[in-house]
Structures are given as structure tokens and as C-alpha cells.
Amino acid sequence: AQKVTQAQTEISVVEKEDVTLDCVYETRDTTYYLFWYKQPPSGELVFLIRRNSFDEQNEISGRYSWNFQKSTSSFNFTITASQVVDSAVYFCALSEDMNYGGSQGNLIFGKGTKLSVKP
């Protein structure tokens, strides 16, 4: 069965600190997709990144970076020089490869990590 674990329930940092949000996943599929979404206080989920299981290259986008390691089934998210606007709940999610009889691309979410960045 698929499962996503975000062990950190809440993290609090001071502005300009670096912070890493952990995500560990379980799947028996060899082809799958991993996602990170941001949920600010307004409630809407904002898409941040999608990764397929064949692409283990790390990704950097501005202050955001992602470290995908299949050997440890992890897809961690780092924010460098955090800012107050980064305060939100961050969700990691997993979906199967729909081309191989997967469940139509449905997302399995972790429970989220609430990040508070204090000035």
C-alpha cells in the first residue's frame, strides 16, 4: 500500500534560518510521482514541484530545493534563508503511474508540516 509520512508536525524557525522538511514514502510501484504543495493560511493548496521516480536529480528553484533519494525513499524539501511569507503548512504527496494500472493519478498525502517563520 502507498503511504506518505511527514514526521515533523510543526517547525518553528527565525527568519533567515535554513529549514528542511522531511518526507518519506512507501510504494510497491517502480514508476510513481512525488509532489510538494504549500497551504498558506488562506487554505488554497499551491503546487510547488513534481518529480517522477526515474529522475533523481536534485532541483533548485530560488530559495527552494528538493533532495530525492530512492535508496531511502525520501523526498526532502529545503528552504534557504527562510522568510515570514514561507509560513504555511507543507504537504508531500505521492501518486502511482496511471499508465500501468494505477489508481488514475490519485494523490496520497502526508499529514503535513506546519512551518512558522518568526521575524
Place this chain on the structure above:
Amino acid sequence: DGGITQSPKYLFRKEGQNVTLSCEQNLNHDAMYWYRQDPGQGLRLIYYSQIVNDFQKGDIAEGYSVSREKKESFPLTVTSAQKNPTAFYLCASSNRWDTQYFGPGTRLTVL
């Protein structure tokens, strides 16, 4: 602007009433989804639809119903059979087999 709209933003329901949550998208996406979020929890899938006039149950479909008569619209009805409907409801859409994008959500409270 292209996007997903949900209405109303806040909804109050008396026990025993059915209520319908609206979700509309103008992204020309084939697939649409409904998720439920409870405090401190991740999102759980209620229903999804990959194509007009077809939909499938998700993990927690009991007490909910949907329709997909138009590509742009995927309304969710919370029936009186749903025993604990107070939650935040999020609608999403995607091209088939692609990233899901979410609407702003509807917060439902049972009085």
C-alpha cells in the same frame, strides 16, 4: 484568468440537511477531484472524475454524491448520511495523468 473556483467560501448546515458545494474550472482539464481536510490531517479523496458523465469513489465516499454533466463543473453534495461533515473541502483539476491544481476551498460547518 484561468483557474478553479469554489463556492461558497463558508457554508453552514443544519443537521439532516443536504448541501451542495460548487466547483468550476476554466482550465480545460479533463479530470476533477474532491478532497476533504480535517484539522491537522492530510487530504483524503472523496470522489474523482476523469471524464464527463463518469466518476469514481475515493477513499471516503460514504455520505457524499457527485455529478459530472459538464467538463467545467463537478459539484459535491454532502448528504444527511454523512455523520461528521464539518471539514474543509478542496476541489482540484488536472489534465489526465498530470499535476493537480486546487481551488480555494469551502469550509463547511454543521450547526
